[in-house]
């Protein structure tokens with residue numbers, strides 16, 4: 078059975094917090110760390126606030142309050158940042174971001190055969 082609250086550092090093998098991005102002892106970035114993703118528990122709309130909150134270990138409520146406050150202050154400009162962040166953040170942990178999927182789809186439209194190796198001349 079796996080302990081969900083701690084793991085051993087992938088470099089120095091000391092016990093560290095399971096969600097730690099870096100080891101507090103040797104400061105190595107952990108091998109099992111995945112990037113930002115939106116399929117996290119507690120997502121409300123696009124999951125961007127929840128994703129950032131989980132990734133940086135922030136409080137999701139404070140994150141949303143800060144987001145809504147900055148929406149009001151900037152007159153909605155931050156909404157475009159939200160949309161951009163949504164486009165560039167994959168849903169599942171090892172999935173592809175919507176923007177990456179779009180580029181893949183566009184690339185397949187113009188390439189003669191799927192999986193063909195592109196020649197660089």
Ligand SMILES: [Zn+2]
Pocket residue numbers: 086087088089090091100101102103104105
């Ligand atoms: Zn370590």
